[in-house]
Amino acid sequence: MKVFIKNKLISWGGGSDVTDISGNPVYKVKGRVFSIGRRKIMCDLEGNTLFVIRNRWFNPIRHKTYIKDAEGNRVATVYSKAFDLTRLYADTEKGQYTVQGKFFGRSSTILRDGVPVAILERQITVVADAFSLEASPEDMPFMTALVIALDNLCDNRSK
Numbered sequence: 001m002k003v004f005i006k007n008k009l010i011s012w013g014g015g016s017d018v019t020d021i022s023g024n025p026v027y028k029v030k031g032r033v034f035s036i037g038r039r040k041i042m043c044d045l046e047g048n049t050l051f052v053i054r055n056r057w058f059n060p061i062r063h064k065t066y067i068k069d070a071e072g073n074r075v076a077t078v079y080s081k082a083f084d085l086t087r088l089y090a091d092t093e094k095g096q097y098t099v100q101g102k103f104f105g106r107s108s109t110i111l112r113d114g115v116p117v118a119i120l121e122r123q124i125t126v127v128a129d130a131f132s133l134e135a136s137p138e139d140m141p142f143m144t145a146l147v148i149a150l151d152n153l154c155d156n157r158s159k
Helices: 140-157
Strands: 002-007 016-019 025-031 040-043 049-055 064-069 074-081 084-092 095-100 107-112 115-123 130-135
Touching: 002 025, 002 140, 025 140, 040 140, 049 140, 064 140, 074 140, 084 140, 115 140, 130 140
Parallel strands: none
Antiparallel strands: 002 016, 002 130, 016 025, 025 040, 040 049, 049 064, 064 074, 074 084, 084 095, 095 107, 107 115, 115 130
């Protein structure tokens, strides 16, 4: 399955469009207007919350972003290691995810415990971040949330 994730150019809270190859919506991603941690809510097309993504409020050295399920349970911690800004990680109950290749490079692979599970490509746009993500249909909701969390983390690190 392949989806396209594009940050909205004009959005009060930093939402994103997630569409399939035909341009049909797959998920809704809404940002919060006044959010210290860049909180984003990922919902299915019926409006049911799938994941909540937010940055750790205070990031003095090691930046972190959290992915929580609809009940508020933390399902992943996304981070970069101190002094190694080239690799990004996510710790989950299902294993550790690693982004192989630069996240903002042209193409990268997402590994779970060393095994490739998704291909992420950056789409070249002038104004807003845009990505294509290819993963299995059962992994796609979490993989989409992971890409949004990675983008949040990188945006937070650059500020």
